[in-house]
Amino acid sequence: MKAWVLGGPDELRLVEKPVPRPGAAEVLVRIGATAVCGTDLEVIHHGPPALIQGGLPFNKNFTPGHEYMGTVAQLGPGVDEFDVGDRVAVEIHAGCGRCERCREGMYTACINYGMNYGDRDKGHRANGFTTDGGFAEYAVNHVNTLVPVPRDMSDEDATLIVTAGTVIYGLDVLGGLVAGQSVVVTGPGAIGLMGVGVAKALGASPVVLTGTERDRRRLEIGRKLGADEVVDVSREEVVAAVMRITRGRGAHYVLECSGAPNALNDAAHMVSRGGRICLVAFPHAPVPVDVAHLVSNNIYVFGIRGEGRSATRRAAALMAQKRFPAKLLHTHSFPLEEVPTAIRYAAERIEDAIKVVVRMR
Ligand SMILES: [Zn+2]
Ligand SMILES: [Zn+2]
DSSP states (O other), X not given: OEEEEEOSTTOEEEEEOOOOOOOTTEEEEEEEEEEOOHHHHHHHHTOTTOOBTTBOOTTSOOOOOOEEEEEEEEEOTXXXXXXXXXXXXXXXXXXXXXXXXXXXXXXXXXXXXXOOSGGGOOOOEEBTTTBOOSSBSXXXXXXXXXXXXXXXXXXXXXXXXXXXXXXXXXHHHHTOOOTTOOEEEEOOSHHHHHHHHHHHHTTOSSEEEEEOGXXXXXXXXXXXXXXXXXXXXXXXXXXXXXHHHTTTSOEEEEEEOSOOTTHHHHHHHXXXXXXXXXXXXXXXXXXXXXXXXXXXXTOEEEEOOSOOTTHHHHHHHHHHTTXXXXXXXXXXXXXXXXXXXXXXXXXXXGGGOSEEEEEOO
């Protein structure tokens, strides 16, 4: 099969690889489409969070790409949960299935992350991070990671199921969303925009989206996805804006999707006393945090990685109901041969790219 592999940093090569064989409880997926994610850019440029044979993923014949969908092409021994020909989206993390966190459904925080080699082989899998991923024609997936795709959903749109899964997991971790609770989403990237659509579909009110001047088009898309209010932080101070919108009470929840250095401090001043913040994005350098404000106001702060507790299944069900136009997130498609171009479009936001998708055929 054709597969892209990572050489040194920022060095991708299209090579021939053997088609992988599914083991027990696994299937072979013929990949239909793979979305480029911000984390792919991290992996290809810096290495982490990819972890191959205990180290950086460079020059190890490793295939990146983790947000993909496809068709079941072959069943491993004993698999009867799926049939050949079923269309599936995939969760990224299978985990190891044997550690405390995996047993709790927190397989994205698997304690045996990356341990799948040599005499420390705990069977951990997270395709595109610790095992081969989706910039290829085929991949092997554990049945636990497969989510059926609604018949009338396009391949490109199906790659967004996992994006919605991250948002749903974030809302789970916050304690669940009850209709009428207010949600502020900071940062209109793919996850932030998806956060708007999901929160609105689940009955949040109001839903507020924040972004900068540069995000003007994305803020417009946010409105179409259901944001009741959008705030351009280059025009209005963001905390003041949220206080104006919530009539001085502050929001119940903040989904922090910007990674801006002061985002946590801002979020802490946007939530009401006792409010909850979920950090989905993060700044690259350590930042000062006003801990006294968090503690004295009983503010809860959560960090999540990816999508645990089968959130992706609920995401697929919600997406199938078409209660918000998720397809607006998908802006560009490229063929498999043009993965480096797809990555450049995503990294440099060329033509205001949001979700760039690689199509296999
Ligand atoms: Zn991703
Ligand atoms: Zn585990």
